[in-house]
Amino acid sequence: MHVQVLKRFAMHPPHGVRLTLVVPEALAWYSGMVPGLVARQVAPRDLAIDAVPLARRADATVILAAATGLDPETRQIALSGGRPPLRYDVASFDIGATVLGDDLPGVREHALRTRPLSRLVAALDAADARLAGLGRAPRVVVVGAGAAGVELACALRARLARASPPP
Ligand SMILES: Cc1cc2nc3c(=O)[nH]c(=O)nc-3n(C[C@H](O)[C@H](O)[C@H](O)COP(=O)(O)OP(=O)(O)OC[C@H]3O[C@@H](n4cnc5c(N)ncnc54)[C@H](O)[C@@H]3O)c2cc1C
Missing domain, CATH: 3.50.50.60 (FAD/NAD(P)-binding domain)
Incomplete structure (x- = not known):
């Protein structure tokens, strides 16, 4: 903003x-x-x-x-x-959203968090490499299904469509 x-x-x-x-x-x-x-x-x-x-x-x-x-x-x-x-004389704050629940066990280590966006961009490439080495169809779970969650589910399907075998 x-x-x-x-x-x-x-x-x-x-x-x-x-x-x-x-x-x-x-x-x-x-x-x-x-x-x-x-x-x-x-x-x-x-x-x-x-x-x-x-x-x-x-x-x-x-x-x-x-x-x-x-x-x-x-x-x-x-x-x-x-x-x-x-x-300052006037301060305007807009530090954006953070992901709720990232202190739950395993989330920081294993999940692709949508915030901060800069980290998501980098984490996607690392996830690609991990999935390519699986040797089976990747299973993807989207947690949180607002409009952005639904969009991400569709986008991940499109990203992985060329995976072999597909997700
Ligand atoms: C996948 C996805 C798709 C989305 N699609 C849409 C869409 O199509 N339309 C829509 O309206 N919304 C969409 N949203 C929601 C949208 O991202 C947010 O509503 C919007 O980013 C909020 O803007 P913002 O400026 O408040 O925060 P942000 O865009 O997150 O910006 C916050 C900024 O503050 C900085 N910052 C953070 N902490 C600090 C700090 N302590 N000190 C200084 N700076 C700091 C960050 O580095 C960043 O630059 C989507 C969200 C996701 C995750």
Whole structure:
């Protein structure tokens, strides 16, 4: 969502305002196209948005770190990686969704979690290699069936359709 905000700031720069973007990774992934990536219909570069040039156009400073805390009294945001805290007058938060239940036994080790999207993209390739070595039809289970879960089920079927034997 902040991609849209940055674009707006680039189009209509506010006067006398210093903008800072705090984000752990420069690349933001457009989730609406993730099922297409899973199904191999699009390449990673088609859905990756590089926040750095966008921020530059909006005249914003980029800090590649995660926000780890907020002190509303002193108006400071704590940052990861031992960076000094960042002072603010106005802070806008949009740190996205996380997967519920990833602390259940086995989930972190064995499941392909949809968040963060950057990790899903990398984990898919590792899963391909694992499934190719199975020597039998892979069995895929999708946990959580909102619209995105259903989309992912269809996309995984399309991705694995060429597996031998098919899933
Ligand atoms: C497979 C799939 C398909 C989907 N398809 C659609 C669709 O077609 N249409 C639709 O409307 N929605 C879709 N969704 C839902 C959609 O992904 C979310 O609603 C949307 O991403 C929310 O946008 P956001 O900007 O809030 O979060 P995100 O896009 O997740 O962005 C959050 C950002 O915050 C950063 N961040 C995280 N933690 C920190 C921190 N501590 N400090 C600083 N930065 C941090 C992340 O790196 C990321 O850049 C889909 C979801 C999935 C999983």
